[in-house]
Amino acid sequence: QSALTQPASVSGSPGQSITISCTGTSSDVGSYNLVSWYQQHPGKAPKLMIYEGSKRPSGVSNRFSGSKSGNTASLTISGLQAEDEADYYCCSYAGSRGDVFGTGTKVTVL
């Protein structure tokens, strides 16, 4: 199965907002409200930031928000901070195919 498509890199200055897109198909992102987003710092295991498209787990800053339109999901980070610099991955449930991850996006804080 093909990975979900994300931009390779996104950058922004401290305090700005950035949005990461995650494009799938009508068989995954478009069919289920089960998109999740993960933050991964170098050498660390990924951390869940958003689940079920727009819900934040306890302890995750409200600067992180998720949305979906058609076959594309998005993660927005507002009030960008230095600690937000990391790799971000989306993931979608894909029915009988299980789950599928995105290609990953490196976020740089300028």
Added chain:
Amino acid sequence: QITLKESGPTLVKPTQTLTLTCTFSGFSLSTSGVGVGWIRQPPGKALEWLALIYWDDDKRYSPSLKSRLTITKDTSKNQVVLTMTNMDPVDTATYYCAHRRRGAVDPWGQGTLVTVSS
């Protein structure tokens, strides 16, 4: 508190079978809606979803790796085992297991690096 830890060989030879064990605590794999998934990440590359087993023993596999993967669970031991046959150097990666619920994997284990080399 949910914790998971992967264990298994750090080095396997090409064509060998890899067996990884995920030992977890803080939840039961007999609870409705709960699953355990396996994900890998080659050095410097993206995450790749591998397999998932649910509380009711329903199993899902990556279509591209399905012929090589088997996932099983031992509820009494709080363990999930992943086997991958015919290992190749391109399978060198950090392998993670993770608790899955409501369509998301959280938390993740620390990961274990498996190198495939002769």
